[in-house]
Amino acid sequence: MLGEGILKGLGETARNFVGSYVSAERLTTIQYPEERIAPIEATRDFPFLVYDGADWEAGLRCVACQICEKECPPKCIYIVKSTDKKPDALGKLQIYPVRFDIDISVCMSCQICVEVCPFEAIKMDTQFELSTTDRFGGLLYDRKELAKSNEYYHSIHPIEAKKVDAHLAEEKMKADAKAGAAAAAAAAKAAAAPVVAKPAVPATPAAAPAGATQRAEGEKQG
Ligand code: SF4
Ligand code: SF4
Numbered sequence: 001m002l003g004e005g006i007l008k009g010l011g012e013t014a015r016n017f018v019g020s021y022v023s024a025e026r027l028t029t030i031q032y033p034e035e036r037i038a039p040i041e042a043t044r045d046f047p048f049l050v051y052d053g054a055d056w057e058a059g060l061r062c063v064a065c066q067i068c069e070k071e072c073p074p075k076c077i078y079i080v081k082s083t084d085k086k087p088d089a090l091g092k093l094q095i096y097p098v099r100f101d102i103d104i105s106v107c108m109s110c111q112i113c114v115e116v117c118p119f120e121a122i123k124m125d126t127q128f129e130l131s132t133t134d135r136f137g138g139l140l141y142d143r144k145e146l147a148k149s150n151e152y153y154h155s156i157h158p159i160e161a162k163k164v165d166a167h168l169a170e171e172k173m174k175a176d177a178k179a180g181a182a183a184a185a186a187a188a189k190a191a192a193a194p195v196v197a198k199p200a201v202p203a204t205p206a207a208a209p210a211g212a213t214q215r216a217e218g219e220k221q222g
Contacts (some may be wrong), residue, residue, distance in 0.1 A: 041159055044124035046104050047113055048144045056147040058086070061121035062096040068113035068122055076106035077113060088119070092175065097143060104130060105139035120164045126156045 019026030030037060040201035064081040074198030080099035088094040113122050125148070154161040 006012055039156065039211070040158055041124040043126045043156075044111055044154065045109055045128045046107050046125050047102060047122050047146070048125045048148045049100065049143060050121055050123055050153050051147050052150050056149070060096060060143070060147060061088065061119050062097050062100060062143075063088050063119055063121070064097040064100070067116050067118065069112070071112050071116045073110060073112065074106050074108055076103040076173075078103075078118065081190060091172070100143035100146065102196065103139055103140050120168060123153055123157065123160075154173075 016026050016028055017142055017179055020028070033088070049140075050061050051057075052061065053059040066079050066081070069075075069077040070080045070202040078099065079097050082096045082098045084095075085093040086096055109124070111124055150165075168219070184192075
């Protein structure tokens with residue numbers, strides 16, 4: 001019927017309007033900022049960097065592979081790699097970001113950086129009250145401002161963070177098993193290697209005892 005969709009929409013609006021006087025579930029607006037709705041699991045605003053443990057700098061999961069920097073559509077990520085290495089979340093020596101900036105004023109919250117990261121190092125935050133009078137510097141976040149703990153990640157995306165923890169634990173188990181197998185194979189190879197005999201060293205003539213020399217000299221003189 002012509003206009004059926006419009007009538008349905010008006011009916012729903014009327015149901016919410018009348019219902020809001022008797023049921024809180026029918027309220028579609030709240031008195032923000034005094035009232036707030038808890039963000040749902042899928043809420044996303046801008047990215048942050050996850051770290052494990054108590055030290056944000058040592059615990060950053062990011063290994064500066066720069067995949068997110070390359071894939072970010074508006075190019076608002078800037079990374080500088082380290083020249084040395086430190087252990088990553090799996091205990092493997094890796095390079096790390098000495099600089100990791102995101103220009104939040106340019107970020108469009110697409111989450112591509114999160115999707116492409118192979119190390120579960122970057123996730124989407126739910127913070128949206130980020131207004132500032134400093135249009136440029138105030139919205140350019142460095143790695144310290146971007147770093148947030150895994151506990152924080154669990155608090156905003158509990159279901160997703162649990163899956164990520166399980167995935168990282170599985171990866172660590174695989175890496176440990178691989179390292180153990182490689183060490184066992186190396187040890188077995190070393191044990192099976194033939195022992196190469198050392199060439200015999202020619203015996204040096206034994207020095208004549210001092211008493212014998214003296215006797216010989218005495219016989220010559222006599
Ligand atoms: S969310 Fe999208 S735009 Fe923002 S930093 Fe990640 S890839 Fe770039
Ligand atoms: S956040 Fe992930 S994808 Fe981006 S540089 Fe770090 S490890 Fe690579």
